[in-house]
Structure formats: C-alpha cells, structure tokens
Amino acid sequence: MQTIKTDFVLDAKGLACPMPIVRTKKTMKTLEPGQVLEVQATDKGSKADLRAWAESTGNQYLGTLEEGDVLRHYVRKSSGSDQEAPAFADTVDNETVEAKRTESDALVLDVRETAEYAFAHVPGAVNIPLGELESRISELDTNKTIYVVCRTGSRSDLACQKLSANGFNVKNVLPGMSSWTFETASTVN
Amino acid sequence: MSVNAMSAKEVTRKLINREPLFILDVRNADAFQDWKIEGENFEHLNVPYFDLIDGVDEILGDLPTDQDILVVCAKEGSSIFVAEMLEEAGRSVSYLANGMKGWSEHLEPISLGTLNETGADRGEVVQFVRIGKGCLSYMIISEGEAVLVDATRMTDTYLDYANERGVKITHVFDTHLHADHISGGREIAEKTGATYWLPPKDATEVTFDYAALEDGVNVKVGDTQIDVHALYSPGHTIGSTSFVVDGRYLLTGDILFIDSIGRPDLAGLAEDWVGDLRNSLYKTYRELSDELIVLPAHFMIIEELNADGSVAEKLNVLLANNHGLNIEDEEVFRKMVTENLPPQPNAYQDIRETNMGKMTPDLETQREMEVGPNRCAVR
Known part of the structure; x- marks a missing residue:
C-alpha cells in the first residue's frame, strides 16, 4: 500500500x-x-x-x-493564494502543453502537493511541491523548456518566478490541472 | 435527549393513506436526487447534514409548524444528529429508523383477497410491497401451503410471515434472473426444503441446482385446485416466465407493469430481445382472458399504487391504457424500447452474478449493490 x-x-x-x-x-x-x-x-x-x-x-x-x-x-x-492574479508573464495554455509535452526538450513540472499529484497528473510530469522547490532545484535540467503546472496557475506562477531567477527557461501553464481535459496518469489505484 | 423514531412501516402507512409528511432529507444532494421517499402528499427539503454541523438556525424558517417532520439520512446516524439539534431549537421532529437502508428493506404485506371462492379454504394471494425500491413479490397461500414468487433477499420477512400464518413454503419461483435486486429465493428454498425454480434459459451460468421452470409447468398449492401455471414470456430476459394463478391472476414478472413495460437490455441484449418482448406483450398475453388481474414484479411510480397500497390491475384496463401495449407499428415499438432506456440499475452486473451464485457478497455489500431506485421499465 x-x-x-x-x-x-x-x-x-x-x-x-x-x-x-x-x-x-x-x-x-x-x-x-x-x-x-x-x-x-x-x-x-x-x-x-x-x-x-x-x-x-x-x-x-x-x-x-x-x-x-x-x-x-x-x-x-x-488556499486563498489561488485567487491572486499571476505575475509571471510567459504563459501557455493547457492545449499547448498537451501538444508539446512529449518533445525531447520539454519537461512538465507539477508543483502541487504530492497527494494532489498522486491521483491525477499530466503523463510524464515530474512532481516537486512548491514548498520543496528551493531545496530540490538542482534536480531540474537548465537545458529544458519547463512547463510549470499546478491546480489553477497560482503556485506555478510563484514557481516560475523562482526558477526564472535561477536561469531556467520556464512557462506558466494556465489554467492548469483544474481544467485539464486530456489524458492523466496516476501513481495510485 | 431522545428523539422520536419513525419506522419504515409507519412511513409506509402514511404513504398508503395519502397523509401529509414533511421530509427533511440530510443526505448529500446526489444521493437525494438519485433516490428518495416519494408519496403523494410528501414534501421534501434536502439539506446535507454536513451543512448543519454548526447549527440548524438557517433552516428553521423552511420547516412547517403544522405537519409532521421526518428527518431522513442513509443509515440514521446523521438524521438523529440533526433531529437532536432541531429538538434543542424547540422543534418536534422524528427521524427515520435505519434510514434509507431500512426504507429499502421494508416489505409491506398486502392481502389481495381470496382465491377459488368455491372451496372451503379459499386461499389467498399476498403481495409483498417493497415500497422503497418498487419490488413486488408474492405469496400464494392455500390449505397450509404456500408458494413464493420473486422473493427479495429479506428472507426472514417471508419465513416469519409463513410461520405466523401457519403455512409451509413448498415452491419458490423466480420469474427471471433478476438484475435490479438480489433474490432470496434460493436461500428460502434451502431453509424450508422447498423446490427452487428458475427459467433454464436464464440459468445457463448458475452454480447451483434448481428445478427447470418451463412453459406449462404446473404446481398445486394445498390439496384443492389452486394452481400456478407457468407461461413462457421472454423479452425482459430470454427466460422470463409469467404465471397464471387460479385462472384469476397473471403474474407478469418484469414483462408488463401497470404504467410501463419491461426493458430488454439488462444483459446487454436490447436488440436481440425486443422481438421476444413484442411477442409476449402483443401475442402471448392477448391470448389470455382479459379479465385476469395483472400482478407485476415492480412498480415505478407511486401513482401505480391502488388505494389499499396494492399494485394490481385488470389486463383489459392495461390493454386500453398502458402506452407500451398500444403501439401498432413494430418499428416504432422497437425504437421506443431500445432508445428510451433509463440508466442501468446500480451494480446490475454484480447483482446478476450474485443471483447466479457466482458471487457471495456480505450483507453490507448487498445493501450497497441495491442502493437506489428501480429502473426495470421503459415508458
């Protein structure tokens, strides 16, 4: 279990x-x-x-x-923070992520909590919860285009700001998993 | 603080007597919409109990002061919780004992009167109305013996009833392999030593022994001429069999209801069986006396109940009024039956397998499998 x-x-x-x-x-x-x-x-x-x-x-x-x-x-x-307007300018929609996620230089980073990720996430997405991003930033590849996703685009917005400041090529996925209609993967059930 | 409990039987009497009742249903909205207690003069308010954890003040104004209020939930715990808060707020209410679970399991025995009026022992047909789910089962009694048809899994109800009446159950029939409820037929036969009958065409996959219920099978109840005669009438299932009892009653199983007809798709074979259904309804039944009183295995809506709570109507009335018996064009009939199908009953595949003996779920699982309304008909 x-x-x-x-x-x-x-x-x-x-x-x-x-x-x-x-x-x-x-x-x-x-x-x-x-x-x-x-x-x-x-x-x-x-x-x-x-x-x-x-x-x-x-x-x-x-x-x-x-x-x-x-x-x-x-x-x-x-979480109240979900309601704030995203500040990071470089955004893509869900459809673009679905079209590009399998390209060799693409990485989907899911910054939701592990429990959220476990039940349904974009196939192939890597999970690093926002709270752990700082300590685990070295796990990410600077050569990739990183599509950062969360539930509604707020946590991924904060993650994008942090990653961009550290030299990563990132795009914030809007609206995110709350409106994801394509195939998902699960690590449970 | 103790709150008054109302039994499923008391609610049933109110329903049959067309009495008013205000039902505060505290289950979640999906459960309420899927299935609720319906009565001609019953009113409903659905507020989930989890919206009332902090207090009931918000709904006090929505509750009538001049009629009985019944708080209902799935099992009874939440309704007691809410009822206690309402009592503390000065309102007098009851809760439904055992909740919708108890409602689903209540059987109301209703005598349909006597058989064979010339004999010394006149015999009797008793209809067991499963009011919460719309299932109807029958006990045909004569001279110390009884025959059961389409018994539900609440086997004790029939056994106790037979005991009270001092009759011995000799034969147990299922008109077909049920997909909407778990049959109690086999268990009752095992406990009483009665013969358990199933239509062989529905029983190809069963794991137990049974007697073959085929066209023309005839059994006697008691020593006199109360006979139960089998009549092959496929369409809901390929084995569906009706009964003519004492030349007065026609037990139609899931082929013909009061205000609707059976659906042919519960084994995934709507297209294959619609022709059989047509033949049973438009040929087989029409060759019978139209004075027969139709006793179906289900009712769908509360309007189908007679004034005494029974569900029974003369065949000639149904031939005139039941829409499903009055579609001249075979193509139109085929379309109606295959295109207007309601959602499948909850867990119908598991229920079929249980009735075949392939699964033996525990009681709690059986209850869950049967949750929800009956959906055996097309209208």
Whole structure:
C-alpha cells in the first residue's frame, strides 16, 4: 500500500456517519491553507459525503484509496493564494502543453502537493511541491523548456518566478490541472 | 435527549393513506436526487447534514409548524444528529429508523383477497410491497401451503410471515434472473426444503441446482385446485416466465407493469430481445382472458399504487391504457424500447452474478449493490 505524504492524518475509523465529516470539519480548522489532510474511515458513505462537503465548502477533494475495509480520503484545505492574479508573464495554455509535452526538450513540472499529484497528473510530469522547490532545484535540467503546472496557475506562477531567477527557461501553464481535459496518469489505484 | 423514531412501516402507512409528511432529507444532494421517499402528499427539503454541523438556525424558517417532520439520512446516524439539534431549537421532529437502508428493506404485506371462492379454504394471494425500491413479490397461500414468487433477499420477512400464518413454503419461483435486486429465493428454498425454480434459459451460468421452470409447468398449492401455471414470456430476459394463478391472476414478472413495460437490455441484449418482448406483450398475453388481474414484479411510480397500497390491475384496463401495449407499428415499438432506456440499475452486473451464485457478497455489500431506485421499465 502506497503512502501519500500529508500534513495531518485523522483517524475516523469505526465511527459512523455523521462523525467522520464532523471530525474532518473540526480538524480542517486547525490546518493552514493549502495543507493536505488524510482522513481514515470505515464508513463507506464517507466517500460521497466528504466529496460533497469539500465541494460545498470550497475545499479540494483529491481522492480516496481503499485498503481492505479502510478508506483513506485526501482533502486539501482551500488556499486563498489561488485567487491572486499571476505575475509571471510567459504563459501557455493547457492545449499547448498537451501538444508539446512529449518533445525531447520539454519537461512538465507539477508543483502541487504530492497527494494532489498522486491521483491525477499530466503523463510524464515530474512532481516537486512548491514548498520543496528551493531545496530540490538542482534536480531540474537548465537545458529544458519547463512547463510549470499546478491546480489553477497560482503556485506555478510563484514557481516560475523562482526558477526564472535561477536561469531556467520556464512557462506558466494556465489554467492548469483544474481544467485539464486530456489524458492523466496516476501513481495510485 | 431522545428523539422520536419513525419506522419504515409507519412511513409506509402514511404513504398508503395519502397523509401529509414533511421530509427533511440530510443526505448529500446526489444521493437525494438519485433516490428518495416519494408519496403523494410528501414534501421534501434536502439539506446535507454536513451543512448543519454548526447549527440548524438557517433552516428553521423552511420547516412547517403544522405537519409532521421526518428527518431522513442513509443509515440514521446523521438524521438523529440533526433531529437532536432541531429538538434543542424547540422543534418536534422524528427521524427515520435505519434510514434509507431500512426504507429499502421494508416489505409491506398486502392481502389481495381470496382465491377459488368455491372451496372451503379459499386461499389467498399476498403481495409483498417493497415500497422503497418498487419490488413486488408474492405469496400464494392455500390449505397450509404456500408458494413464493420473486422473493427479495429479506428472507426472514417471508419465513416469519409463513410461520405466523401457519403455512409451509413448498415452491419458490423466480420469474427471471433478476438484475435490479438480489433474490432470496434460493436461500428460502434451502431453509424450508422447498423446490427452487428458475427459467433454464436464464440459468445457463448458475452454480447451483434448481428445478427447470418451463412453459406449462404446473404446481398445486394445498390439496384443492389452486394452481400456478407457468407461461413462457421472454423479452425482459430470454427466460422470463409469467404465471397464471387460479385462472384469476397473471403474474407478469418484469414483462408488463401497470404504467410501463419491461426493458430488454439488462444483459446487454436490447436488440436481440425486443422481438421476444413484442411477442409476449402483443401475442402471448392477448391470448389470455382479459379479465385476469395483472400482478407485476415492480412498480415505478407511486401513482401505480391502488388505494389499499396494492399494485394490481385488470389486463383489459392495461390493454386500453398502458402506452407500451398500444403501439401498432413494430418499428416504432422497437425504437421506443431500445432508445428510451433509463440508466442501468446500480451494480446490475454484480447483482446478476450474485443471483447466479457466482458471487457471495456480505450483507453490507448487498445493501450497497441495491442502493437506489428501480429502473426495470421503459415508458
């Protein structure tokens, strides 16, 4: 069973509805915007309810893994920074990335959290969460054109600014994974 | 604080008696839209429980003060949670015991009256109305014996009922291999020593022994002339079989309903079976007495219930009023049946395999497989 890195794990196993969602709501209040929560539950109905709850509250439901009787739900707390207008000027749309991603000098860099990346990402994309970018910048190839993607273009905008200042050839992908309609890959399920 | 529980049986009585009821359904919007408790004078408000965790103040104004309020969820936990908050806010409400799970599993036995009026023991047909899912099953009783048709997986209900009535179940029939609900027929036969019958054309892949239900099969219930006569009527499935009971009732399975007709596609064979369906509806049934009372295996909408909660109508009334029986042109019929199909029932392939004996899911999984409304008809 693959483990997905999260900021907090809530154990709601053995609890019947409504408690898994009540606990989730309470726990989410303690998380920082953008952080990811894993909710472990055994109530089968928690999957549809958690998804519906996340949608109605603006939080991001990432997916659910099933391991025997245990459901592991992943949900990311809504982040205010997603609403800011991108500042990095060199942008491309999703269609361009889909057309160019297999070219030999192209690299798709996904700067979302690992849990977001795990459930669905552009095939071949490399994952370095924004928070780890500084320490892992040496993993990237300066000779490549790097298409930086996140959910809505905000985190990738910050990543582009940082990478560009370090001499990388980067383009910010807009609107990003929230509107990605092409094939995706997954590292789970 | 304790909140009043209302049983599925009490809700069923309100439904049959056309009483008003205000239903606060606290499941998520998708679940509510897919399937809910419907009644002629039932009103609904859907607010998911997770929108009410911080309080119910926002919905107090939307709740009536002059009628019964029932809070409903999937299993009952969330409805108790919300009902307690409403009680604290000074409102008197009930919650549905066991939630939609209990609603789906409730069977209401309704007697359709007596058979064979000349005999000393007049016998009886009892229709078990699975009100939440629209499934109908039958117990035909005469002189201490009983025959079951299209029993659901709530086998204890039939066994207890037979016990109460002091009758022994001797034969158990399934009119076809069901795809919308899990049959209890085989289990009941095993527990009672009754013979379990299935149409062989539907049973090519089953993993257990059964008696071949073929055209012309005849069984007697009790010692007198209450007979149950099989009539091959394919179309919903290739094996679908109807029954004429005591020359008075026509059990149509999933071929003919009160306000609609069967769908031929649940094994992926709409094109192949539509001709059979046409033949069963337009030839086989028309050769029978039109005074027969049609007893289907499903109802689709609450309007199909009679005043006493039963689902039954004379064949001649259906021949006049049921749209599916009144399409002259065979091509038009073919088109209607193959192009107007509703979504497939939830988990219908798994349900078929369970009924074949290929899968033995646990009870919780069986419940999940059956969640949702019945979708066996085309209208």
